[in-house]
Amino acid sequence: MEAIQTEVLVIGGGATGLGVVRDAALRGYDTVLLERVDLGQGTTGRFHGLLHSGGRYVTRDVEAGKECALERDVLSRIVPDAIEETGGFFVTTPVDDPDYADAFARGCVDAGVWVDEIEPALAIAEEPRLNPRISRAFRVKDGAVDAWKLLWANARSAQQHGARILTYHWVTSILREDDAVTGVIARNDLTGEEVRIDAAFTINASGAWAGEIATMAGADGVTVVPGKGIMIAMNHRLVNTVINRCDPPGDGDILVPVRTVSVIGTTDTEARNPDELEITHDEVQRMLDAGEVLVPGFRNTRALHVWAGARPLFKDERADQSLDTRHMSRGMALVDHERRDGLRRFLTITGGKFTTYRLMAEVVVNAMCEQLGDDRPCTTATTPMPVSAEDGATRVGARLARRERNLHDEKVVCECELVTRGLMVQEIDRKPLGNLDDLRRVLRLGMGPCQGGYCAHRATALVHERTDISAGRAHELLHRFYEYRWLGLKPILYGDQVRQAVLDEWIINGTLDLEHLPREVSR
Amino acid sequence: MSGTRVVVIGAGLAGLTAAVRLGGQGLRPTVVTRGLGGLPLSPGTIDVLGYAPEAVDLIETGMAAFLERNPAHPYAQIGLDATAAGIESLREAVAPIEIIGDGARNMLLPSMLGGARPTAYAPASLAAGALRDGLRVLFVGMQALRDSPAALAAATLPVAAAAAGLRDVTARSIDVTTSPRPDEPDVNPVTMARALDDPALLTRLAAEVRPHVLDVDVVAFPAVLGMQRHAEVLADLRSNLGAPVCEVASVPPSVPGIRLDALLRDRLVALGGRVTLGAAAVGLERRGTRVTAVDLDRGDRVVSMPADAVVIATGGFASGGIVLDSHGGLTEAVADLPLAGDPGPERRFGERASDDHPGLAVGVTVDAGMHPLNPDGSVWADNVYAAGDIIGGAVPWRQLCGEGICLGSAAVAADTLVRELAATVREV
Numbered sequence: 001m002e003a004i005q006t007e008v009l010v011i012g013g014g015a016t017g018l019g020v021v022r023d024a025a026l027r028g029y030d031t032v033l034l035e036r037v038d039l040g041q042g043t044t045g046r047f048h049g050l051l052h053s054g055g056r057y058v059t060r061d062v063e064a065g066k067e068c069a070l071e072r073d074v075l076s077r078i079v080p081d082a083i084e085e086t087g088g089f090f091v092t093t094p095v096d097d098p099d100y101a102d103a104f105a106r107g108c109v110d111a112g113v114w115v116d117e118i119e120p121a122l123a124i125a126e127e128p129r130l131n132p133r134i135s136r137a138f139r140v141k142d143g144a145v146d147a148w149k150l151l152w153a154n155a156r157s158a159q160q161h162g163a164r165i166l167t168y169h170w171v172t173s174i175l176r177e178d179d180a181v182t183g184v185i186a187r188n189d190l191t192g193e194e195v196r197i198d199a200a201f202t203i204n205a206s207g208a209w210a211g212e213i214a215t216m217a218g219a220d221g222v223t224v225v226p227g228k229g230i231m232i233a234m235n236h237r238l239v240n241t242v243i244n245r246c247d248p249p250g251d252g253d254i255l256v257p258v259r260t261v262s263v264i265g266t267t268d269t270e271a272r273n274p275d276e277l278e279i280t281h282d283e284v285q286r287m288l289d290a291g292e293v294l295v296p297g298f299r300n301t302r303a304l305h306v307w308a309g310a311r312p313l314f315k316d317e318r319a320d321q322s323l324d325t326r327h328m329s330r331g332m333a334l335v336d337h338e339r340r341d342g343l344r345r346f347l348t349i350t351g352g353k354f355t356t357y358r359l360m361a362e363v364v365v366n367a368m369c370e371q372l373g374d375d376r377p378c379t380t381a382t383t384p385m386p387v388s389a390e391d392g393a394t395r396v397g398a399r400l401a402r403r404e405r406n407l408h409d410e411k412v413v414c415e416c417e418l419v420t421r422g423l424m425v426q427e428i429d430r431k432p433l434g435n436l437d438d439l440r441r442v443l444r445l446g447m448g449p450c451q452g453g454y455c456a457h458r459a460t461a462l463v464h465e466r467t468d469i470s471a472g473r474a475h476e477l478l479h480r481f482y483e484y485r486w487l488g489l490k491p492i493l494y495g496d497q498v499r500q501a502v503l504d505e506w507i508i509n510g511t512l513d514l515e516h517l518p519r520e521v522s523r
Numbered sequence: 524m525s526g527t528r529v530v531v532i533g534a535g536l537a538g539l540t541a542a543v544r545l546g547g548q549g550l551r552p553t554v555v556t557r558g559l560g561g562l563p564l565s566p567g568t569i570d571v572l573g574y575a576p577e578a579v580d581l582i583e584t585g586m587a588a589f590l591e592r593n594p595a596h597p598y599a600q601i602g603l604d605a606t607a608a609g610i611e612s613l614r615e616a617v618a619p620i621e622i623i624g625d626g627a628r629n630m631l632l633p634s635m636l637g638g639a640r641p642t643a644y645a646p647a648s649l650a651a652g653a654l655r656d657g658l659r660v661l662f663v664g665m666q667a668l669r670d671s672p673a674a675l676a677a678a679t680l681p682v683a684a685a686a687a688g689l690r691d692v693t694a695r696s697i698d699v700t701t702s703p704r705p706d707e708p709d710v711n712p713v714t715m716a717r718a719l720d721d722p723a724l725l726t727r728l729a730a731e732v733r734p735h736v737l738d739v740d741v742v743a744f745p746a747v748l749g750m751q752r753h754a755e756v757l758a759d760l761r762s763n764l765g766a767p768v769c770e771v772a773s774v775p776p777s778v779p780g781i782r783l784d785a786l787l788r789d790r791l792v793a794l795g796g797r798v799t800l801g802a803a804a805v806g807l808e809r810r811g812t813r814v815t816a817v818d819l820d821r822g823d824r825v826v827s828m829p830a831d832a833v834v835i836a837t838g839g840f841a842s843g844g845i846v847l848d849s850h851g852g853l854t855e856a857v858a859d860l861p862l863a864g865d866p867g868p869e870r871r872f873g874e875r876a877s878d879d880h881p882g883l884a885v886g887v888t889v890d891a892g893m894h895p896l897n898p899d900g901s902v903w904a905d906n907v908y909a910a911g912d913i914i915g916g917a918v919p920w921r922q923l924c925g926e927g928i929c930l931g932s933a934a935v936a937a938d939t940l941v942r943e944l945a946a947t948v949r950e951v
């Protein structure tokens with residue numbers, strides 16, 4: 001069995017885990033991160049894309065509001081190219097509680113969340129598709145965040161400080177010596193081999209799966225309830241500003257412009273298992289109704305894709321809450337297993353939000369340093385992350401501008417998202433064992449209107465050209481890509497997207513006859 | 524009957540074929556259409572029944588067994604004779620392009636990714652690639668095109684052909700750089716096809732390929748071998764390479780489909796018919812059991828076009844003939860014709876992409892004369908006919924039966940229309 005030694009081992013490759021590994025690496029620790037699939041395939045790639053101003057929380061959880069207000073500024077300083085400063089509005093629509101607006105405004109002041117009430121007519125002038133019957137409007141500092149860009153930037157930053165980030169490494173058991181955690185056993189799903197990682201300290205940052213990992217370590221009763229929420233990406237930017245309903249948080253009350261789309265969300269229901277998040281017809285209908293309230297005519301616009309994520313909602317069944325989460329809002333949960341379970345060299349960090357992931361990392365690494373008696377300051381809030389090679393791609397039109405410059409040099413593979421052959425080749429060469437979804441998460445391949453109908457076979461041919469996979473394996477990759485895209489299509493097939501789905505059927509089955517191509521299922 | 528006003532709605536394979544067939548019988552139909560049909564996007568093969576769901580070899584036997592299991596399939600009303608008649612109309616209309624196939628057996632053609640795809644008929648350029656035991660194929664990839672995965676096709680074909688029961692099919696590939704615009708990385712297939720009408724460019728292409736034509740039975744090119752001079756391009760290339768040459772059907776935009784589309788339109792105009800683009804039919808005006816006019820949305824206004832008979836060939840979901848709205852409601856877009864086959868909102872789409880999606884087989888039900896029917900089986904209107912994808916009960920992109928249904932239903936619709944119109948004229 002392959003064996004790896006490290007000082008700090010991080011479990012989970014979502015925002016939190018990547019934040020932790022970067023934080024620890026910047027403090028000079030030797031670090032390894034394990035993620036069971038690809039980076040951002042947990043809740044971090046299945047969220048709403050909103051860099052919270054804090055406004056959403058001010059009436060219910062002032063601490064969370066404060067944290068967001070501070071952290072959103074930190075992130076926009078250290079990783080500006082993953083963030084689009086769209087600004088946001090809180091608007092009182094005809095169906096919202098008219099009294100909430102005053103409570104909201106007071107709450108913002110209390111939490112230190114920047115807010116500015118404006119004339120509704122001004123909000124409508126800026127966002128012409130907004131419901132014309134709004135009665136109040138507040139400007140806030142919401143933003144849109146490209147989760148994947150932020151993750152890759154974070155990962156690169158950590159790697160520049162020596163971190164080893166191992167994806168497709170599934171933690172299957174946790175190693176203990178007496179009262180201390182000493183590492184883990186993981187399965188490398190690309191090779192099928194087992195790997196042993198010995199670590200001086202282990203941090204569990206596995207989000208909605210944190211209870212499972214804690215149980216593996218022998219710390220029972222850490223319950224993380226998966227709070228399911230669905231989101232729908234609508235084609236085009238219906239708005240250029242984040243629109244929030246000025247009402248107590250409810251279903252479908254936020255519309256976020258993210259790159260070329262607008263994302264409506266979300267819902268909140270308790271799921272049994274974070275790996276099985278069903279999207280129902282009814283939930284989709286509720287999102288569309290909610291969209292109509294914000295932007296009349298919403299139902300006539302084209303839905304591109306739907307997904308569901310699981311909020312890690314922390315519930316400790318036996319520990320003294322005040323002990324562990326005393327510095328924090330209810331949102332974020334640091335579980336000190338030494339105090340709680342008498343288990344040393346092991347901490348769990350869960351709950352929270354994407355917006356506060358850096359702070360969560362700081363909190364847990366501080367706790368680790370305390371336990372190790374190490375006095376190493378956190379520098380993540382002031383150290384900028386490496387700018388991604390792809391300049392400013394969060395900006396709408398950035399790829400188009402780039403395309404205009406290189407029209408005569410590069411072939412386009414994915415027309416919807418303007419992914420060039422050069423970008424593809426670079427990614428494939430970097431991760432020759434990857435699948436098409438891995439490419440999608442980095443490049444947005446197949447995320448535009450055609451959802452892969454035109455580009456997926458081109459990507460397959462490129463992977464076949466650049467790596468040594470067999471033709472059968474290539475067709476299996478293609479088949480799987482369509483299967484996974486379908487999960488996010490089936491619940492929202494109506495209007496133009498049905499037309500697209502049938503056109504894609506004509507291409508994929510009618511012309512390419514995909515279902516009858518030889519396929520090789522490996523590993 | 525030359526003064527009669529026949530309106531065909533939709534300019535896909537079904538609408539154009541129906542119109543050409545009507546034109547051939549002395550009528551001067553007007554084709555009104557919102558946009559282009561699916562033909563320029565289609566691979567250009569004429570599928571009758573490819574999968575039932577097992578691969579079909581003998582079409583008549585395959586069809587009989589298939590219809591026993593699928594009694595609501597459009598072919599149950601259309602029949603293979605009508606399909607053969609429709610093929611003849613197409614053959615005549617696109618005459619400079621020879622349509623190969625006798626309708627008895629499917630041939631297997633190499634697909635763009637190297638599959639062995641069954642089809643009943645195909646333009647000669649595609650049919651020249653028909654697979655057989657021992658065939659040695661050289662796939663030519665053109666770097667200037669986005670969709671020309673020759674290496675993957677060559678790696679796939681031997682395996683796919685073996686799985687289809689053929690022995691010893693082998694394949695190699697080369698990539699060539701010939702391009703009309705060497706300074707541009709992407710050339711549209713239509714541009715490429717037009718450019719290859721130029722003998723100079725064709726000679727360059729042949730020169731690049733020729734050294735590799737050794738121990739090869741057929742040289743398989745992307746489907747860009749000429750547009751106006753397609754036949755000459757094929758002949759030149761064949762003699763220049765000293766080997767048979769074929770085209771491999773591709774994803775949209777598809778040059779073989781574009782060629783057929785253009786020839787069909789030309790033929791229609793030659794017969795005195797016409798095509799009006801940018802005219803979406805949004806309603807039919809009825810008097811009693813007959814339709815008297817088609818309401819057309821011309822962008823700025825809705826106009827009424829008088830009609831003595833109407834063929835609805837607006838296609839299925841892809842072309843907007845059938846609409847699924849955000850509340851889950853299904854409607855036929857022109858006249859709210861009754862739709863059949865809806866399994867209900869929860870079961871329209873399968874769990875997996877590769878499942879059959881029964882909701883996509885929803886469509887209009889017709890009688891043996893292609894009259895749309897009411898749910899009680901009565902005729903919806905005496906002088907309205909349906910043709911093509913709008914007819915429900917098929918999953919054409921999986922059963923590989925799209926063109927056969929279009930051509931067959933177009934032939935029946937046109938012939939019934941002519942017969943019935945003649946009868947009413949006599950009555951009057």
Ligand SMILES: Cc1cc2nc3c(=O)[nH]c(=O)nc-3n(C[C@H](O)[C@H](O)[C@H](O)COP(=O)(O)OP(=O)(O)OC[C@H]3O[C@@H](n4cnc5c(N)ncnc54)[C@H](O)[C@@H]3O)c2cc1C
Binds near residue numbers: 207230353
């Ligand atoms: C519907 C919804 C909308 C949201 N919207 C927003 C928003 O707009 N703004 C915002 O700030 N926050 C939002 N959030 C919250 C935010 O998305 C999450 O708080 C955050 O992404 C959690 O990140 P994480 O790294 O803790 O967890 P995750 O991203 O889930 O990471 C945990 C990782 O651990 C991995 N893992 C699990 N088990 C193992 C194992 N055995 N071995 C190895 N790895 C393992 C998982 O694969 C996963 O990648 C939203 C959440 C939801 C559900």
Ligand SMILES: Cc1cc2nc3c(=O)[nH]c(=O)nc-3n(C[C@H](O)[C@H](O)[C@H](O)COP(=O)(O)OP(=O)(O)OC[C@H]3O[C@@H](n4cnc5c(N)ncnc54)[C@H](O)[C@@H]3O)c2cc1C
Binds near residue numbers: 045046049233438446
């Ligand atoms: C802010 C934001 C904006 C977005 N905008 C768009 C957009 O414009 N267009 C668009 O199409 N989508 C958009 N999405 C959605 C996106 O495409 C994904 O659906 C979503 O992010 C979930 O991503 P995922 O990578 O985890 O994979 P999903 O697409 O949800 O699922 C496929 C992945 O799950 C894995 N998987 C699934 N089932 C299994 C299994 N049984 N075993 C092993 N692995 C499995 C596969 O490996 C595959 O990688 C957006 C998402 C966000 C957060």
